[in-house]
Amino acid sequence: MNGFDLIVIGGGPGGYVAALEAAKLGKTVAVVERDAVGGTCLNRGCIPTKALLRASRVFREATCSEELGIHVQNASCDRAAMYAHVQKVMAQLRSGIELLFQKGNITLLHGSAQIEAPGRVLVDGTPYEAQNLLIATGSLPAMPPIPGIHLPGVVTSDQLLQGDGVDCKRLAIIGGGVIGVEFAQIYSDLGCAVTILEALPRLLPTMDREISQNLSMILKKRGVSVYTGASVQEIASGDGELLCRFSQKGSDLETAADCLLVCTGRRPNTEGLFAASFDFPMERGYIPVDEQYRTQIPGVYAVGDVVSGGIQLAHAAEAEAKNAVHAMFGGAPVKNVSAIPxxxxxxxxxxxxxxxxxxxxxxxxxxxxxxxxxxxxxxxxxxxxxxxxxxxxxxxxxxxxxxxxxxxxxxxxxxxxxxxxxxxxxxxxxxxxxxxxxxxxxxxxxx
CATH class of the missing domain: 3.30.390.30 (FAD/NAD-linked reductase, C-terminal dimerisation domain)
Structure with a gap:
């Protein structure tokens, strides 16, 4: 039997930070990851979007710099090359995490984990045991029940960052939260016609009201069409384009697009995580924990996006991970999580x-x-x-x-x-x- 002090399920920010913290404490650690280390943040979220934001900003500045006395003629954008650059950045950062694992003597187990019982995990059928388990499996894009949501050309942020829709000239975005406005920035800077459809009365509904109002004005000034209070009724296809039909203020409207991004929230990544014989308490797929990130099962902890009522931010998961590791090995919290930027x-x-x-x-x-x-x-x-x-x-x-x-x-x-x-x-x-x-x-x- 393969035994460790800690097995971490998930190699994203919460998972790999927890593993490194436990290794610093002299513990034997394994990380189970079925995809690439770095999780959503590095591979399908924070890092690739920031790399694209940088590229799109440079292009916009190159084509809109006359007031600075700079004139760039025939500027062009090779989006395939942009996405190739993003892949290089991601690969560099992944290799950095793997190197840290090697230095910390952390075992990286590639495969799908299934928890059979407290302290017992199967990884692609091979059993492993540990004194403690930490669940850091993160979240996945949620798809709302809209007719036509699975049509070709309708993508999540994961798919868009992997290159689907890379050459679109018209992008419609369902959801005016963080993901929606950042992609609106990217694609409008690249010269695309962008439309945002947000169901609530304003963009970024969880932020300060004046921030929402200002951002809406700035995006509209840059040519982005913004519809708030918009209820999407259906998505249809025809003549090589997608039609997104929605209602706003009692009027039935539609917008045409080459690609339609759906970013209306995320769901916990817990499907198949627990064996059928293991009755693990969850809330709509999320995992409830106490202030020390302990689940209701002794020896099993959880952090990050998968936690019920948690904050879905990479740096929040990292802070929680450090506190969880110190809690499971008898230490005091090392991060103040009362204020998360x-x-x-x-x-x-x-x-x-x-x-x-x-x-x-x-x-x-x-x-x-x-x-x-x-x-x-x-x-x-x-x-x-x-x-x-x-x-x-x-x-x-x-x-x-x-x-x-x-x-x-x-x-x-x-x-x-x-x-x-x-x-x-x-x-x-x-x-x-x-x-x-x-x-x-x-x-x-x-x-």
Whole structure:
């Protein structure tokens, strides 16, 4: 029998970080992965989309730089070559993870895992045992029950990043969340006609309302058609194109596309994970855990997208993974997970942490909001920022920072410091003592 201190099921951010953390503690570790290490983030999410965003941004800047005195003639875009570059980036990062596994003496088991009982896993039929099991199998794109959803040309983000629809000239997107707006940015920058259909009243419905409004205006200015409050009725095909029929404000409308991206949410990746004889408690496919990431089965833990009520972000899974490993081996948490930042890599970038003013008020708090505009920031103006701002939300009674919302260049880099400030419970007076370098976009945080 093959025995370990820990078997991790899933080689994504939660899984490989947990394995490396346990190896640092001197534990024997195996990771089971049926696909490529790195999970959704590296192979079908964060990394490939950011690589495409960089490529599409360079193309847009090359073709729209006259105001800078730069004229590029006959600029063209080879999308197949772009996607080949993305594959190179992914391969480099995968090899880096595998090298870390080798240095940490972590056993990588390629295959499909099935949990037979606490501490016992089959990997393609071969049994393995461990003192602890950690489930980090992540999530998959969810497909809503729309007639025509399985027609050729209707794709998920996974398929789009693998090259399906790479040459489309008209892209329709069902879903105006993070994935939807980032792909809208990519394909509109490449000169595609892009349409977003969002069922809720605004794009990015979980973000600050002003961020949603500003992003909608910016996308429309760049030629993206945005329909909110749109209910998709069906998808049909004909004459070499897809027709997406929807209703909005009582009117029946349709949009034509070469490719239709569906990004309306994700579902837990737990199908087939447990043997039929193993009655494992779940909630609609998600796994409930306690504050130490323990499931209801002794010795079995879970982190990341698969957790019931969890935050589906790679860095959240990584933090949870470290805390779970320390919990299972008798240690204290090493990460503060009370404030998890979120970033969206449109242009301008968007980042948020903690409470928005609306969320704080819904909790019955009185708040003070400090807002600065990028239009008055030298570096942001130099970089051509559009409609940007920073909001800092303070408790009106204690002056403690409750949250921050940024829409500006480099927002994703700046939110880390604000996360530390929220975690530390810093006040407006303490933050006002900070000196920000000039000229930087970070000066908009100066109080």
């Amino acid at each position: 979120a970033c969206i890599f449109t242009e301008p970038e968007i980042a948020s942490v903690g409470l928005t003013a609306d969320a704080a008020k819904a909790e019955g708090r009185k708040v003070t909001v400090r807002k600065s505009l990028t239009s008055a920031n030298g570096k942001a103006v130099v970089e051509g920022a559009e409609r940007g701002f920073a909001k800092l939300v303070f408790d009106a009674d204690t002056d403690v920072l409750l949250g921050a919302q940024l829409m500006c260049p480099h927002a994703s880099e700046m939110i880390g410091g604000l996360t530390a400030s929220v975690n530390a419970g810093l006040t407006a007076e303490q933050l006002s003592q900070t000196i920000f370098p000039h000229p930087t976009v970070s000066e908009i945080l100066s109080l």
